[in-house]
Amino acid sequence: MKNSRAVRNRFVFAAVFAAMIAVSNFFQIPTPIGVPIVLKNLFVVLSGTVLGSFYGGIAVLILITAGLIGIPVFVIPGGIGVFNTPLGGYIIGYLAASLCAGLVCGLPKISEKKIRPVPLIRLFIASFLGFALILACGSLYMMLLKSMTIKAAFLAGTTPFIIGDLIKLALSIPLAFTLRPIAARYINGEG
Numbered sequence: 509m510k511n512s513r514a515v516r517n518r519f520v521f522a523a524v525f526a527a528m529i530a531v532s533n534f535f536q537i538p539t540p541i542g543v544p545i546v547l548k549n550l551f552v553v554l555s556g557t558v559l560g561s562f563y564g565g566i567a568v569l570i571l572i573t574a575g576l577i578g579i580p581v582f583v584i585p586g587g588i589g590v591f592n593t594p595l596g597g598y599i600i601g602y603l604a605a606s607l608c609a610g611l612v613c614g615l616p617k618i619s620e621k622k623i624r625p626v627p628l629i630r631l632f633i634a635s636f637l638g639f640a641l642i643l644a645c646g647s648l649y650m651m652l653l654k655s656m657t658i659k660a661a662f663l664a665g666t667t668p669f670i671i672g673d674l675i676k677l678a679l680s681i682p683l684a685f686t687l688r689p690i691a692a693r694y695i696n697g698e699g
Contacts, residue, residue, distance in 0.1 A: 514695055514696055517694040518563045518695045521558075521567075521691060521694065521695055522567040522570065525555040525559060526568070526574070528551045529548055529581075530571055530579075532546070532547035533547075533582070539671075547676070549639060549642050549676065550680055552568060552642065553605055553634075553635050553642075553676075554683060554687070555609075556605065556606035556607065556611075556634065556638060557609045557613045557631055557634050557680065557688070558691050559691065559695065560610040560614055560616070561606075563610075563695070564606040564607065564610040565607045565610065567606065568602050568603045572599060574586075575587075575590060575599070576590075582595060592653075593653075594646065594649060594665065596649055597645045597646040597648060597665070598642055600645045601643070601644065601646050605637075605638035605639070605641040605642045606638070608637050608641055609635060609637060609638035612630060613630055613631065613684070615692070616692040617688070620685070620689050620692070623685075627685070628681065628685065631680075631681045631684050631685055632681055635680040635684065636677060638680075639676065643665065646666075647661045647662045647664070647666050648661065
C-alpha cells in the first residue's frame with residue numbers, strides 16, 4: 509500500500525513539475541541585450557534534480573507531448589512544426605537536461621536535509637550539466653538546421669543565454685537542496 513502511494517505521488521509530482529515548466533514560460537525578465545531571461549529551463553533542471561532521472565524525464569515528456577498536440581507550452585505555436593525551428597533543439601535539450609541532472613542526483617532522500625559538501629557538489633554538477641546540455645543541444649540543432657558553422661551556432665545559441673543561465677544555476681542549487689527532502693517524504697514513502 510505504501511509503495512503504491514509512493515508511485516502515485518511520483519507521477520503526481522511529475523505532472524506538477526510539467527505544469528510549472530509550462531507556466532514558467534510566461535514569465536520573462538527583459539534584459540538590455542534583447543534576449544529575455546525565462547524560467548523554463550530552471551524548472552526543467554529542477555525536475556531532474558528534485559525528482560530524479562525517470563520522473564524528471566516524465567515531467568518533460570508531459571510538457572513536450574502537450575506542446576506537440578498544440579497546447580501553448582512553447583514560446584512559439586506548438587505542434588510538430590516546432591522542430592523545424594531552432595527551438596526544437598532546446599526542447600530536445602530539456603529532456604536531456606532533466607535526465608542527466610536526475611542521473612547525477614538520483615531520487616531524493618530525507619537525510620539530505622543536512623548541509624553536507626557532497627550533496628551540494630552533486631547538485632552543482634547536476635544543475636551545471638543540465639543548463640549546459642540545453643544550450644549545447646539548442647546550438648547543435650541550430651547548426652544542423654541553419655547550416656551554420658559550429659562557432660557561429662554556439663555564438664548564436666549559447667552566448668545570449670549565459671548570464672541568465674548562471675543566475676538560474678545559482679538559484680537552482682538552494683531550491684533543489686530545499687525541495688529534495690520535502691519531495692522524498694512523498695515520492696519515496698519516507699517519513
